[in-house]
Amino acid sequence: MNTLTTNDQADLIYLFCDKYHYPTKSPIRYSWRGKMWLCASNQNSILLLEYRYDIVVHDYTPDFTKFFMSKYEHTEILLSVSDLQAAYDLIPLITKRVYADCYSCDGRGRFDHRGHEYGCQSCKGSGKSDHDYTISTVKDEDYLIRLDGKYFTATRWNDLIKVLQIVKPDRVRLHQFQEEREARIFLLDDDAVLVLMPYHVNESLKSKFQIIDIPMGVQS
Numbered sequence: 001m002n003t004l005t006t007n008d009q010a011d012l013i014y015l016f017c018d019k020y021h022y023p024t025k026s027p028i029r030y031s032w033r034g035k036m037w038l039c040a041s042n043q044n045s046i047l048l049l050e051y052r053y054d055i056v057v058h059d060y061t062p063d064f065t066k067f068f069m070s071k072y073e074h075t076e077i078l079l080s081v082s083d084l085q086a087a088y089d090l091i092p093l094i095t096k097r098v099y100a101d102c103y104s105c106d107g108r109g110r111f112d113h114r115g116h117e118y119g120c121q122s123c124k125g126s127g128k129s130d131h132d133y134t135i136s137t138v139k140d141e142d143y144l145i146r147l148d149g150k151y152f153t154a155t156r157w158n159d160l161i162k163v164l165q166i167v168k169p170d171r172v173r174l175h176q177f178q179e180e181r182e183a184r185i186f187l188l189d190d191d192a193v194l195v196l197m198p199y200h201v202n203e204s205l206k207s208k209f210q211i212i213d214i215p216m217g218v219q220s
C-alpha cells in the first residue's frame, strides 16, 4: 500500500468521471463513514478516495444511499490482489471493429432540450456510428469473471484493475451485506473504495460465456 499523491488522485478520479452527465463530469464530494471522500462515478462504478481538499470538486451531493446504507451488519472477505489481476489476465485478447461515437450526439444517444430527453435519430439511440470504426485489440466479451455469485465483464473488471495499479493495496476487502444487493464494494485501503456494478446474465445465455472464478477468502 502506498499513499496516493495529489497527482495520482487526480489521474485516477478523472478516469471515473462520466463525461456525458453534468453532475458527475467532475469529481464530487461525498460523506460516508464519518469521513469526506473525493468521488467520481461512471455508469458501472463509483470510486471514493480520501478527500484532501486540493482537487476542485462540484458542489453536488449524489444519492448513493442504495449502495452505502445498510440496516444490516456486513462482513468483509479478504481477496488476494494477484487473484483479481490473474482473472483479468486470463481473458484473451481478440481483434474486432470498435465503432466511433456518433458525431451528432457525441456518443450519448440522446439530447436534452428544455428538461426533456430526445433519442438521437442519427444513431437510433446507440451512441455509436454505424460506419466509422477502427480495428482494435480488446478483451473477449464472451468471458465473465464471477465473484461472490456476481458476474463482471472485462470492461467492468478493468475499472478495478486500473485502481489496483495506482493504489497498490496489499489486500482487498470485499464488503458483503447480509441482504441481497447488486453492487459489490471493494475496500482497497483506508483511503480508497470502489463500488462495482455486476453484469446481468440471462440464465438462458449463461452457457455462451466462459466463466473465471475468483477464490474467496485468503489468509491475511
Ligand SMILES: [Zn+2]
Pocket: 102, 103, 104, 105, 106, 107, 108, 109, 110, 120, 121, 122, 123, 124, 125, 126, 127, 128
Ligand atoms: Zn447519436
